[in-house]
Amino acid sequence: MLHLNQVTKRYGALTALDGVSLHVAPGEFFALLGPNGAGKSTLMSLVAGLRPVDGGVLTLDGVAITTADPSTRVALGLVPQHLALYPELNAEQNLRIFGELYGLRGPLLRDRIEEALAAVQLTDRRKDQVKTFSEGMQRRLNLVAALLHRPKFLLCDEPTVGVDPQSRNAIFEYLARLNREGLTIVYSTHYMEEATRLCSRIGIIDHGKILALGTLDELLTKLPFEEEIRFPSVATTTALAAQLSASGELSTFDGTHRFRPRPDCKLSAFYTLTESLGLPARLFTSQRPTLEALFLHLTGRNLRE
Numbered sequence: 060m061l062h063l064n065q066v067t068k069r070y071g072a073l074t075a076l077d078g079v080s081l082h083v084a085p086g087e088f089f090a091l092l093g094p095n096g097a098g099k100s101t102l103m104s105l106v107a108g109l110r111p112v113d114g115g116v117l118t119l120d121g122v123a124i125t126t127a128d129p130s131t132r133v134a135l136g137l138v139p140q141h142l143a144l145y146p147e148l149n150a151e152q153n154l155r156i157f158g159e160l161y162g163l164r165g166p167l168l169r170d171r172i173e174e175a176l177a178a179v180q181l182t183d184r185r186k187d188q189v190k191t192f193s194e195g196m197q198r199r200l201n202l203v204a205a206l207l208h209r210p211k212f213l214l215c216d217e218p219t220v221g222v223d224p225q226s227r228n229a230i231f232e233y234l235a236r237l238n239r240e241g242l243t244i245v246y247s248t249h250y251m252e253e254a255t256r257l258c259s260r261i262g263i264i265d266h267g268k269i270l271a272l273g274t275l276d277e278l279l280t281k282l283p284f285e286e287e288i289r290f291p292s293v294a295t296t297t298a299l300a301a302q303l304s305a306s307g308e309l310s311t312f313d314g315t316h317r318f319r320p321r322p323d324c325k326l327s328a329f330y331t332l333t334e335s336l337g338l339p340a341r342l343f344t345s346q347r348p349t350l351e352a353l354f355l356h357l358t359g360r361n362l363r364e
């Protein structure tokens with residue numbers, strides 16, 4: 060469905076996307092996971108045909124995406140990261156404007172507006188000015204505004220930023236349902252929990268480059284360790300930490316040591332060592348690796364630094 064081949068985008072001297080290649084198949088729920096400034100919104104804007112590329116090729120269903128040709132633009136919906144609503148107008152008026160932009164008129168437009176409001180539980184707020192809405196309600200409206208023309212392909216750029224857990228769940232469930240019904244979705248986020256929970260395939264992006272691409276399980280096999288042991292960084296664990304660096308990767312954040320044993324380092328040896336140092340077992344928790352750990356491994360940084 061969507062293909063990007065060696066796509067590059069520059070803003071002056073800054074290279075925001077650097078030779079990005081990826082494909083998204085019909086029906087996929089694809090996550091673009093990366094920290095601030097990674098290039099997620101830039102990628103979305105290129106796919107939406109809002110900005111020209113500086114190099115490479117993008118196609119949607121085999122048709123080249125360009126800023127000049129609106130045909131690919133109408134085949135997709137874009138939920139922009141920054142709310143694209145008219146705060147002085149009410150919910151219904153906002154949807155009407157978006158629907159008309161996509162050429163919907165008359166009873167069809169009315170029906171679609173009804174469905175959209177109902178889908179995100181805003182029917183009873185339809186006559187209220189959008190500026191009186193909570194952030195979560197505005198996000199929900201922003202989402203359905205992109206779907207009025209029933210695109211086959213949806214770009215969601217961090218649609219849950221600033222949203223309370225309840226609205227967040229409502230958005231997740233709605234997107235999951237649309238995906239089950241056949242909508243192909245590209246979803247950008249800097250929350251690994253969202254990428255893990257929602258998406259069938261994940262691309263990790265940083266500094267304009269795709270660093271890793273695959274299902275969650277495929278990505279986690281790229282880590283050179285199978286689990287991570289965490290323990291507090293306190294005076295009593297200093298000696299342990301000093302000894303561990305020889306048998307794996309040790310990093311420290313927020314007062315917590317994270318130890319990732321090398322594959323040849325036996326956990327039994329680790330626990331023998333902690334016992335000999337007189338450290339109680341309750342200090343240690345062991346965890347399956349996460350995308351966060353993979354990001355750290357690939358970049359040397361935390362996803363949310």
Ligand SMILES: Nc1ncnc2c1ncn2[C@@H]1O[C@H](COP(=O)(O)OP(=O)(O)OP(=O)(O)O)[C@@H](O)[C@H]1O
Pocket residue numbers: 070073074075093094095096097098099100101102140249
């Ligand atoms: N219009 C612009 N003009 C100049 N530089 C830009 C512009 N838009 C983005 N950039 C730069 O391009 C890089 C990628 O930005 P982009 O907005 O695509 O990142 P992002 O992954 O969406 O980040 P965030 O998670 O903060 O939304 C950043 O270094 C940013 O400063």
Ligand SMILES: [Mg+2]
Pocket residue numbers: 099100101140216217
């Ligand atoms: Mg962005």
